[in-house]
Amino acid sequence: MFGWAITFLIVAIIAGVFGFAGAAGTAAWIAKALFAVGLVVFLALLVGGRRPPAP
Numbered sequence: 025m026f027g028w029a030i031t032f033l034i035v036a037i038i039a040g041v042f043g044f045a046g047a048a049g050t051a052a053w054i055a056k057a058l059f060a061v062g063l064v065v066f067l068a069l070l071v072g073g074r075r076p077p078a079p
Contacts, residue, residue: 025062029055 036051 025058025065029058029062032058 032051032055036048036055039045039048039051
């Protein structure tokens with residue numbers, strides 16, 4: 025999830041450098057959304073933790 029967020033961030037930076045403001049804004053928004061989702065999933069898994077297998 026974080027890998028895709030970084031990919032879209034790089035795409036946004038490159039698009040911004042070349043002047044594609046619409047594409048850069050969209051890619052940046054997608055990167056932020058993926059980062060937020062990844063963070064929520066990470067925290068949920070961190071709180072859930074590993075449970076020992078049921079006997």
